[in-house]
Amino acid sequence: MRKTALALAAAAALLASPSFGADKVKIGFITTITTPAGVIGRDMVDAVNLAMQDIDGKMGGLEVELFIEDDGFKPETGKQKTDKLVKQDNVHFVAGFIWSHVLLASRKSALDGGKFLISSNAGPSQIAGRLCHENFFSTSWQNDQTPMAMGEVLNQRGVKSLYVMAPNYTAGKNMVAGLERTFRGEILGKDMTKWGKDAQLDFSAELAKAKASGADGIFVFYPGKAGGAFIKQYQQAGLQDEIALYTVFTVDSIALPNLQKAGMSGVLGSLNTQFWGPDLDTPQNGKFVSGFRKAYGRYPSFYAAQSYDTIFLIKSAVEAVSGNLDDMDGMRAAMAKADFPSVRGPFRYGNNHFPVQNFYLRKVVEDADGVWTTTVVDTVLKDHQDVYAAECKM
Amino acid sequence: MDTGLVAAQLLNGLQLGVLLFLLASGLTLIFGIMDFVNLAHGSLYMVGAYFCAELADATDSFLLAVALALPATALVGAAVELLVVRRLYRRDHLDHVLATFGLILCFDALVQMIWGPEGMAIRLPAWADGRQILPGGLVFPTYRLLIIGAGLAVAAGLYVLVTKTRLGMRIRAGASNPAMAGALGIDIGLVFTLVFALGAVMAGLAGMMIAPITEASIGMGNEIVITAFVVVIVGGIGSIRGAFVAALLIGLIDTMGRSFLDMGLKLSMSAQAAETSAPALSAMLIYILMASVLAFRPQGLFPPKTR
Numbered sequence: 001m002r003k004t005a006l007a008l009a010a011a012a013a014l015l016a017s018p019s020f021g022a023d024k025v026k027i028g029f030i031t032t033i034t035t036p037a038g039v040i041g042r043d044m045v046d047a048v049n050l051a052m053q054d055i056d057g058k059m060g061g062l063e064v065e066l067f068i069e070d071d072g073f074k075p076e077t078g079k080q081k082t083d084k085l086v087k088q089d090n091v092h093f094v095a096g097f098i099w100s101h102v103l104l105a106s107r108k109s110a111l112d113g114g115k116f117l118i119s120s121n122a123g124p125s126q127i128a129g130r131l132c133h134e135n136f137f138s139t140s141w142q143n144d145q146t147p148m149a150m151g152e153v154l155n156q157r158g159v160k161s162l163y164v165m166a167p168n169y170t171a172g173k174n175m176v177a178g179l180e181r182t183f184r185g186e187i188l189g190k191d192m193t194k195w196g197k198d199a200q201l202d203f204s205a206e207l208a209k210a211k212a213s214g215a216d217g218i219f220v221f222y223p224g225k226a227g228g229a230f231i232k233q234y235q236q237a238g239l240q241d242e243i244a245l246y247t248v249f250t251v252d253s254i255a256l257p258n259l260q261k262a263g264m265s266g267v268l269g270s271l272n273t274q275f276w277g278p279d280l281d282t283p284q285n286g287k288f289v290s291g292f293r294k295a296y297g298r299y300p301s302f303y304a305a306q307s308y309d310t311i312f313l314i315k316s317a318v319e320a321v322s323g324n325l326d327d328m329d330g331m332r333a334a335m336a337k338a339d340f341p342s343v344r345g346p347f348r349y350g351n352n353h354f355p356v357q358n359f360y361l362r363k364v365v366e367d368a369d370g371v372w373t374t375t376v377v378d379t380v381l382k383d384h385q386d387v388y389a390a391e392c393k394m
Numbered sequence: 395m396d397t398g399l400v401a402a403q404l405l406n407g408l409q410l411g412v413l414l415f416l417l418a419s420g421l422t423l424i425f426g427i428m429d430f431v432n433l434a435h436g437s438l439y440m441v442g443a444y445f446c447a448e449l450a451d452a453t454d455s456f457l458l459a460v461a462l463a464l465p466a467t468a469l470v471g472a473a474v475e476l477l478v479v480r481r482l483y484r485r486d487h488l489d490h491v492l493a494t495f496g497l498i499l500c501f502d503a504l505v506q507m508i509w510g511p512e513g514m515a516i517r518l519p520a521w522a523d524g525r526q527i528l529p530g531g532l533v534f535p536t537y538r539l540l541i542i543g544a545g546l547a548v549a550a551g552l553y554v555l556v557t558k559t560r561l562g563m564r565i566r567a568g569a570s571n572p573a574m575a576g577a578l579g580i581d582i583g584l585v586f587t588l589v590f591a592l593g594a595v596m597a598g599l600a601g602m603m604i605a606p607i608t609e610a611s612i613g614m615g616n617e618i619v620i621t622a623f624v625v626v627i628v629g630g631i632g633s634i635r636g637a638f639v640a641a642l643l644i645g646l647i648d649t650m651g652r653s654f655l656d657m658g659l660k661l662s663m664s665a666q667a668a669e670t671s672a673p674a675l676s677a678m679l680i681y682i683l684m685a686s687v688l689a690f691r692p693q694g695l696f697p698p699k700t701r
Binding site: 033034035036038039041042168173190191192193194197198201202204205206208209212225228229232233236237238254257258259261262263 | 396398399402403406407409410502506510511512513514515516517518523524525533535537538604606607608609611612613614616617620649652653656669670672673674677
């Protein structure tokens with residue numbers, strides 16, 4: 001009798017559990033592994049692996065299977081890889097995406113395939129506005145927001161004129177648009193340089209123009225490796241004594257180690273804005289940064305922070321539906337609540353599923369061990385929502 | 395227009411030009427003498443940069459690192475010629491392209507395995523890191539002046555080597571008629587290996603000189619080698635003099651396009667349209683030049699006399 005009862009209980013438990021049939025949470029993660037931008041992809045993949053360790057590879061009782069793909073810094077490759085993840089691997093979540101143009105090219109494949117699409121970095125204006133979608137979520141920011149914060153900083157500091165440089169692609173244009181939205185001074189010159197796999201890395205001509213413009217400051221957006229190259233040339237041209245440097249997504253823990261090695265001390269003290277910083281004081285961030293430094297021996301970048309959040313966002317969705325991965329509505333509702341431990345602390349999602357969050361002013365400093373890093377010095381924008389949310393009919 | 399800015403941009407263009415010449419001279423020799431299309435020339439540029447960065451780390455001296463990295467790059471070049479390229483001379487150009495494209499993938503993967511994806515910075519010695527005040531009050535980075543000087547010196551050395559020495563005579567003989575040169579007792583195989591290694595050294599030197607500016611990174615040569623091919627075609631295949639003139643011309647056109655095209659375009663269109671179309675147009679300028687040369691003077695500006 002007792003045996004039968006046990007068997008019945010076991011059967012009931014099995015039937016109740018949707019994990020019956022060895023279901024797995026399948027997550028596709030697209031980033032750039034090859035090309036010089038592969039250094040960003042490495043940071044993101046390292047963070048995802050760290051998050052997987054921290055959750056013991058399980059979400060809501062289900063095993064998690066990761067599919068990491070390389071977009072080769074090219075929109076068409078990103079789209080192909082998304083198609084593969086959707087059709088062949090039949091993943092539940094397509095996440096990752098460093099580059100706005102890659103995300104825009106891949107968006108339709110993932111969403112039309114009925115998958116959740118989660119951007120761990122790119123935040124193009126289109127997806128925040130008229131192309132917004134109920135199954136899209138961001139763990140980062142909309143492109144315009146960070147430079148908008150920088151525009152405010154420049155106003156506060158009385159910077160009257162500016163020279164602007166950014167790469168000529170979706171995010172570069174968004175960054176400049178964001179800056180122009182809040183900066184009240186004059187923009188004396190602007191260069192949009194070639195970008196992509198064969199990006200321009202020698203900025204001698206542009207720096208000579210910046211210097212000749214006589215602007216108070218120079219604003220740049222050069223993510224990844226280009227950032228380090230830009231800062232080097234800025235210092236080699238002796239501009240740090242003539243034109244102050246203000247950056248977004250340029251001076252980070254990816255550029256700083258090589259800058260320190262090359263002795264580019266001109267970058268110390270330079271200002272940038274960001275939604276996060278390695279020393280931001282939240283419980284999840286403390287765990288993340290110390291775990292990352294212990295595992296990989298370096299500071300995590302914001303790319304890594306957002307990727308770490310991506311896994312915890314997905315986990316909150318899977319747990320809310322007790323592992324019933326067919327319950328898209330339940331998972332969507334759970335993610336929209338942003339009810340997970342985020343490295344940035346508590347935040348909420350706007351109607352377009354981009355975070356409504358704080359933006360901080362950060363300064364480049366030397367830490368106690370002599371390693372160059374950034375430290376949060378001030379809150380510039382509080383609970384800031386991007387301007388495109390109004391265009392999103394959702 | 396600000397004359398100081400124009401002068402600075404001329405120097406910037408010259409600096410890009412000599413770097414292109416270092417790459418293109420090897421390409422044009424290999425193309426002209428062995429009739430071999432070497433897409434992997436950019437990989438030797440990358441290998442040179444990584445060797446230099448590694449050695450600069452180990453020795454703490456940029457100059458010593460360059461001095462040691464040059465022969466090391468030559469060895470890599472010679473090894474590539476002996477192991478791979480040698481077997482391909484008799485095949486057609488498509489096979490050259492396929493094989494050397496494969497070499498690029500191998501080199502990129504090897505570099506990623508050895509040095510990782512993050513790239514390597516090189517610290518310049520203090521004497522090279524400053525700025526010089528030139529006549530007319532123009533301030534210009536010392537290191538970029540050094541690149542110009544070194545590039546011009548190498549160009550002069552190459553000219554002497556090819557026109558005044560016995561080895562140069564053999565190279566020219568091999569280029570004109572390899573079968574006849576072989577019959578006269580010149581070891582053509584050895585000459586080919588030497589030329590390939592020489593090309594590797596010059597490509598490597600270009601990589602070493604750019605690395606302190608942009609860092610050594612994976613695939614860094616894959617784009618600039620395309621521009622170097624444009625130089626070879628504009629200058630005339632096999633012509634070192636042509637490569638020199640075309641490299642400087644293309645360096646100047648590229649830099650001037652990036653500097654002044656948006657100003658020019660703003661005269662005829664809205665600022666917004668000028669800002670977005672100027673970078674695209676300036677990236678096209680050198681290809682427009684190449685297309686015009688191919689249309690009106692397909693043999694290039696300075697084709698070698700002997701062909």
